[in-house]
Amino acid sequence: MVEFSQRSQRFQASAIRELFKLMADPEIIPLSGGSPADESFPLAEIRTIIDDLLATQGSALLQYGITTGWQPLREAYIQHLLQPKGISAAAENVIITTGSTQGIHLVCDAFLNEGDVVLVESATFLNTLNVLRKFGAQIVAVDMDDQGMCIDDLAAKVQQYHPKLLYTIPTFQNPTGRTIPLERRQAIAQLAAEYDFIVIEDDPYGDVRLEGEALPPIKYFDASGRVIMMNSFSKIIAPGLRVGAAVGTAEIISTLEVFKQGMDTHTDNLAQAVCAEFLNRGLLPAHLQRISAMYKERRDVMLSCLDTYFPASCRYTIPQGGLFLWVELPPGSDTTALLNKAVQAKVAFVPGAPFCLDAESGKRYMRLNYSFSAPEQIREALRRLGALLHDELQA
Amino acid sequence: MVEFSQRSQRFQASAIRELFKLMADPEIIPLSGGSPADESFPLAEIRTIIDDLLATQGSALLQYGITTGWQPLREAYIQHLLQPKGISAAAENVIITTGSTQGIHLVCDAFLNEGDVVLVESATFLNTLNVLRKFGAQIVAVDMDDQGMCIDDLAAKVQQYHPKLLYTIPTFQNPTGRTIPLERRQAIAQLAAEYDFIVIEDDPYGDVRLEGEALPPIKYFDASGRVIMMNSFSKIIAPGLRVGAAVGTAEIISTLEVFKQGMDTHTDNLAQAVCAEFLNRGLLPAHLQRISAMYKERRDVMLSCLDTYFPASCRYTIPQGGLFLWVELPPGSDTTALLNKAVQAKVAFVPGAPFCLDAESGKRYMRLNYSFSAPEQIREALRRLGALLHDELQA
Numbered sequence: 001m002v003e004f005s006q007r008s009q010r011f012q013a014s015a016i017r018e019l020f021k022l023m024a025d026p027e028i029i030p031l032s033g034g035s036p037a038d039e040s041f042p043l044a045e046i047r048t049i050i051d052d053l054l055a056t057q058g059s060a061l062l063q064y065g066i067t068t069g070w071q072p073l074r075e076a077y078i079q080h081l082l083q084p085k086g087i088s089a090a091a092e093n094v095i096i097t098t099g100s101t102q103g104i105h106l107v108c109d110a111f112l113n114e115g116d117v118v119l120v121e122s123a124t125f126l127n128t129l130n131v132l133r134k135f136g137a138q139i140v141a142v143d144m145d146d147q148g149m150c151i152d153d154l155a156a157k158v159q160q161y162h163p164k165l166l167y168t169i170p171t172f173q174n175p176t177g178r179t180i181p182l183e184r185r186q187a188i189a190q191l192a193a194e195y196d197f198i199v200i201e202d203d204p205y206g207d208v209r210l211e212g213e214a215l216p217p218i219k220y221f222d223a224s225g226r227v228i229m230m231n232s233f234s235k236i237i238a239p240g241l242r243v244g245a246a247v248g249t250a251e252i253i254s255t256l257e258v259f260k261q262g263m264d265t266h267t268d269n270l271a272q273a274v275c276a277e278f279l280n281r282g283l284l285p286a287h288l289q290r291i292s293a294m295y296k297e298r299r300d301v302m303l304s305c306l307d308t309y310f311p312a313s314c315r316y317t318i319p320q321g322g323l324f325l326w327v328e329l330p331p332g333s334d335t336t337a338l339l340n341k342a343v344q345a346k347v348a349f350v351p352g353a354p355f356c357l358d359a360e361s362g363k364r365y366m367r368l369n370y371s372f373s374a375p376e377q378i379r380e381a382l383r384r385l386g387a388l389l390h391d392e393l394q395a
Numbered sequence: 396m397v398e399f400s401q402r403s404q405r406f407q408a409s410a411i412r413e414l415f416k417l418m419a420d421p422e423i424i425p426l427s428g429g430s431p432a433d434e435s436f437p438l439a440e441i442r443t444i445i446d447d448l449l450a451t452q453g454s455a456l457l458q459y460g461i462t463t464g465w466q467p468l469r470e471a472y473i474q475h476l477l478q479p480k481g482i483s484a485a486a487e488n489v490i491i492t493t494g495s496t497q498g499i500h501l502v503c504d505a506f507l508n509e510g511d512v513v514l515v516e517s518a519t520f521l522n523t524l525n526v527l528r529k530f531g532a533q534i535v536a537v538d539m540d541d542q543g544m545c546i547d548d549l550a551a552k553v554q555q556y557h558p559k560l561l562y563t564i565p566t567f568q569n570p571t572g573r574t575i576p577l578e579r580r581q582a583i584a585q586l587a588a589e590y591d592f593i594v595i596e597d598d599p600y601g602d603v604r605l606e607g608e609a610l611p612p613i614k615y616f617d618a619s620g621r622v623i624m625m626n627s628f629s630k631i632i633a634p635g636l637r638v639g640a641a642v643g644t645a646e647i648i649s650t651l652e653v654f655k656q657g658m659d660t661h662t663d664n665l666a667q668a669v670c671a672e673f674l675n676r677g678l679l680p681a682h683l684q685r686i687s688a689m690y691k692e693r694r695d696v697m698l699s700c701l702d703t704y705f706p707a708s709c710r711y712t713i714p715q716g717g718l719f720l721w722v723e724l725p726p727g728s729d730t731t732a733l734l735n736k737a738v739q740a741k742v743a744f745v746p747g748a749p750f751c752l753d754a755e756s757g758k759r760y761m762r763l764n765y766s767f768s769a770p771e772q773i774r775e776a777l778r779r780l781g782a783l784l785h786d787e788l789q790a
Contacts, residue, residue, distance in 0.1 A: 002559065002593050002621065004650055005508050011653050038454040046457070047449045054442045059433040062441070062633035098493055098637075098659040105658050109529075113400050131657040134504075164397065198397050226397065238457035240664040242493075255399055258406050262526040263500050264493040268663040269635040 010133045025346070029381040031368045032348035034174065034323055040291045040371075041238050042283065049277045053270065061269045067261050068253070069096025069245070070272035076279040077245045081207075081231060086220050092250040095257055098267045100204055100230040100244035104128055106256040106263070107165070107200055107228055107246075108135045116164040119157055121149050123326070123355040123362060125174045125202070128167055137165075141357045146317070148173060148180035151187045158195045165198045170218055172205040172322025175355045175367035179320060185218045193224035204232035204244075205322035207288055210296040212320040225249040233275045235323070236288060241271035295323070298370040301378050309386025311393050323371040326352075328364055330393065335366045341388050347381045405528045420741070424776040426763045427743035429569065429718055435686045435766075436633050437678065444672045445665065456664045462656045463648070464491025464640070465667035471674040472640045476602075476626060481615050487645040490652055493662045495599055495625040495639035499523055501651040501658070502560070502595055502623055502641075503530045511559040514552055516544050518721070518750040518757060520569045520597070523562055532560075536752045541712070543568060543575035546582045553590045560593045565613055567600040567717025570750045570762035574715060580613045588619035599627035599639075600717035602683055605691040607715040620644040628670045630718070631683060636666040690718070693765040696773050704781025706788050718766040721747075723759055725788065730761045736783050742776045 053061060068074065074094045082089050097103040104127075112118070114136035120128070122141040132139050140161050143153040149168060157163070168188065170180040180188075192199045201218045219229040228248040233241060246256065260266070278284060302325065306316050315328040329335065335351035342349060352365025370378060448456060463469065469489045477484050492498040499522075507513070509531035515523070517536040527534050535556055538548040544563060552558070563583065565575040575583075587594045596613045614624040623643040628636060641651065655661070673679060697720065701711050710723040724730065730746035737744060747760025765773060 002506065002591055005504065005506050007508075008505050008650055008653070033459070035459050038458055041454055041457040043449065043453040043457065047446065047453070050445055050449070051442065054438065054445070058438040058442070059436055060635075062436040062438065062635040063433055064428070064430050064629075064634045098663075101657065102659045109400065110403050111397065111400050113402075127657060127660075134654075134657060196397055234459075239459045240455075240457040242659060242661065242663045255403055258403070259529075262496065262522060262529060263658060264497045264637060265522075266637070268493075268637045268666050270666070271663050 007134050007136070010136070011130055028343065028346045028348050029373055029377045030348045031370070031373060031378070031381055032350050033369055033372055035372045036235055036239065036291070037294060037372055040294060042278070042287050045278065045283055046238070046274055049274050049281070050270065053273050053277065057273075061273055065266040065269045067257050067266050069094065069267065070269055070276060072280070073272045073276035076276040077231070080279040080284060082247060086216055087229070087247065089247050093247050093253055095246050095253050095260065096267050096272055097230075097244040097246055097260070098264055099234060099239075099242045100202060100232040100246070101127060102260070102263065103230040103244050103246040104167070104200060104202065105131055106259050107198070108132065108137070109259045110252070110255045111164055111198055112137055117161040118165040118167060119154065119161070119163045120167045120357070121169070121173065122357070123175055123352065123365065124167065125169060126354050128202070129357070132167070139357055144176065144178065146178065147184065148178040149184065149188070151184050154188070155191060158191055158197070162195070163197045165200065166192065167200045167202065168218070169202045169205070171203055171215065172208065172319050172324075174205070174322070175324055175350070175352070176326040177317045177319025177322055177324050179215070182215055185215065186221045188218050189221035189223070189227060192222075192226040197226065199227040201227055201229040203229055204235050207236050208292060208295065208323070209321035210292050210299060219247065228252060236284065237275055237278055241268075241274060243267060243271050243275050292321070295371050298373070298375055298378055299325070301375040302368060302370045302382060305379050305382035305386070309382050311386075311389050313393070314389070323369050324367050325370065327366045327368060329366070329389065331364065333392070334363045336363065338366070338388065338392065342385060345384045345388060347384045349385070402529050402531070405531070406525055423738065423741045423743050424768055424772045425743045426765070426768060426773070426776055427745050428764055428767055430767045431630055431634065431686070432689060432767055435689060437673070437682050440673065440678055441633070441669055444669050444676070448665065448668050448672065452668075456668055460661040460664045460667075462652050462661050464489065464662065465664055465671060467675070468667045468671035471671045472626070475674040475679060477642060481611055482624070482642065484642050488642050488648055490641050490648050490655065491662050491667055492625075492639040492641055492655070493659055494629060494634075494637045495597060495627040495641070496522060497655070497658065498625040498639050498641040499562070499595060499597065500526055501654050502593070503527065503532070504654045505647070505650045506559055506593055507532055512556040513560045513562060514549065514556070514558045515562045515752070516564070516568065517752070518570055518747065518760065519562065520564060521749050523597070524752070527562070534752055539571065539573065541573065542579065543573040544579065544583070546579050549583070550586060553586055553592070557590070558592045560595065561587065562595045562597065563613070564597045564600070566598055566610070567603065567714050567719075569600070569717070570719055570745065570747070571721040572712045572714025572717055572719050574610070577610055580610065581616045583613050584616035584618070584622060587617075587621040592621065594622040596622055596624040598624055599630050602631050603687060603690065603718070604716035605687050605694060614642065623647060631679065632670055632673055636663075636669060638662060638666050638670050687716075690766050693768070693770055693773055694720070696770040697763060697765045697777060700774050700777035700781070704777050706781075706784050708788070709784065718764050719762050720765065722761045722763060724761070724784065726759065728787070729758045731758065733761070733783065733787065737780060740779045740783060742779045744780070
């Protein structure tokens with residue numbers, strides 16, 4: 001039988017994939033996903049917007065569109081999501097993507113040759129690791145502390161490995177919830193300019209801030225044109241729409257355009273137009289306030305339950321936004337094994353190992369999501385997990 | 396500055412790309428595109444469907460979906476588009492794609508190693524050629540006659556090149572409008588089984604039949620599981636939705652799923668649900684009748700104008716469906732050069748060269764689209780093109 005490509009062997013056999021199928025059990029409390037709350041979606045606004053759009057520009061929306069994106073969305077993205085962060089861009093600097101997953105894939109396609117070095121945070125987004133593996137990248141982890149990526153280690157690895165690309169989630173990082181402070185952001189942009197590598201600044205969570213002051217993106221410090229910032233409407237409007245955006249130099253964007261042409265021609269017009277109208281009608285600020293209040297309550301319940309139910313030897317991050325926190329268990333813990341027991345107890349989380357290049361070092365960690373489940377579910381889930389952990393420690 | 400990947404050099408510098416930008420001039424009559432008519436879209440039905448869907452399952456549609464597709468669409472695709480063609484499939488045999496462009500990309504990702512041989516029709520879909528080039532395929536053209544791909548030449552090239560993949564558009568082919576007859580379809584499936592290669596049967600146009608009897612797809616004859624059929628909702632509902640589907644063995648589909656996960660996670664749920672409802676409400680047959688009647692009128696106008704306005708030395712195909720016909724000009728003609736003059740005369744078509752691996756042999760051809768423009772525009776465009784061609788022949 002015809003053999004699959006070599007690159008199809010590069011995806012890691014996912015130990016947790018089968019477990020994820022078990023998680024479809026509706027009785028399980030899922031702290032495992034990365035989904036916004038169902039009740040967070042601005043459904044009434046979207047219904048009105050779609051009805052208006054189809055009444056006034058239905059044919060244009062149903063017809064083929066332009067690969068770089070629905071023009072009103074490119075403009076609205078610049079005006080409402082870039083300019084307020086101090087980033088000036090023209091339409092030629094922007095491409096709309098089918099989620100920021102596609103944006104990451106496009107940048108890999110445009111820049112990576114087999115064997116190129118890509119630096120990532122020592123625990124990072126699973127899907128990016130898989131895409132980098134597919135492209136045959138040599139992936140190198142950069143150490144993190146409580147403030148995210150360590151610049152000393154980054155500088156050392158840049159000099160040692162001459163990377164082509166750095167992938168970072170600087171704000172409310174997945175999986176750790178950590179945020180890189182201002183000076184480090186500036187340093188990352190400077191290192192990229194000095195040592196000539198591309199930075200993918202993946203920022204799907206930055207606008208979901210529960211408290212504290214917003215920081216300028218790395219892109220803000222990008223005098224050399226080497227930073228490509230990715231944004232997503234998944235966490236701020238709705239993931240089902242599959243709309244993201246990337247901003248970079250005109251040369252980079254037009255290269256991404258050629259690759260996108262071969263991937264899906266363009267992103268669904270109606271979904272793009274919904275995002276544009278949502279921004280242009282000024283609905284985003286109130287919506288972000290509403291979901292931030294919702295997620296802050298959930299995060300606070302989770303933090304208080306971690307104190308109440310988890311063994312005192314556990315440590316955890318206190319994210320100022322986003323969807324996740326990261327729990328560190330005592331040495332010798334194995335969260336992949338623990339997940340089996342948790343699923344029996346009808347609770348799901350994601351064990352640390354798959355986020356880490358060095359799976360062994362990830363075994364002490366678990367990622368908990370606080371955006372999807374209601375506060376009382378979070379409380380019950382943490383109670384059950386806490387009981388399991390106390391049993392483990394006594395065993 | 397950071398260099399782009401080697402694969403980004405593989406896209407052919409598109410000579411017609413700049414011309415396509417000129418074609419944005421609204422005064423130009425576009426016989427160049429591959430778009431359905433704006434007035435063909437079932438806009439009222441789609442408005443009603445979306446309103447119903449958002450009223451009843453809004454949260455599920457706005458939430459993250461499953462990589463293989465919105466379950467009701469997988470089922471509706473099987474029931475309404477596969478079973479009537481004699482193809483039996485279960486959900487595990489189906490993946491919903493972001494247009495069939497994505498389906499083609501996924502199969503390349505799953506099967507092609509650098510240097511693998513891929514057979515294509517001697518004139519074929521531009522975008523597929525670009526994707527194959529990106530993957531570093533060695534592309535080999537198979538001769539065509541009036542009945543599409545020649546089986547003798549296919550058999551000879553299969554034995555000579557040991558291809559990994561054959562890409563074919565058997566029904567109302569792009570760009571020629573030709574349809575492969577039944578015995579050849581059977582022969583293709585048999586050759587794939589005997590010589591162990593994968594067939595991509597790209598079928599976006601098959602349901603847009605203007606006259607004549609439908610033929611079974613190559614997939615119908617696929618006893619060995621080597622045929623992957625791609626369908627699209629772009630031509631039968633609306634391209635702006637970006638929804639397609641692929642059917643193959645469970646093993647192949649689950650491999651495509653892993654690649655799709657890294658490309659866009661899943662296809663827009665609402666767009667998928669619109670397609671599912673359109674099928675399940677039984678709206679497709681009447682809609683296909685309506686657009687077929689519309690396109691038949693336009694095709695007939697084009698055929699009659701070819702007789703009236705074009706030099707008698709021109710030959711052309713008479714497609715029984717789809718969106719395109721293919722005109723052969725006398726030896727020595729150069730349609731790429733002609734396009735410059737046509738654009739001056741405010742008419743656009745696609746010259747033959749970019750569809751052909753051997754660009755030189757494509758210079759005599761042009762592809763004309765009859766689906767997008769109204770009959771009176773088609774008449775005027777053919778009158779202008781005919782005048783240009785008479786001038787050329789007298790020069």
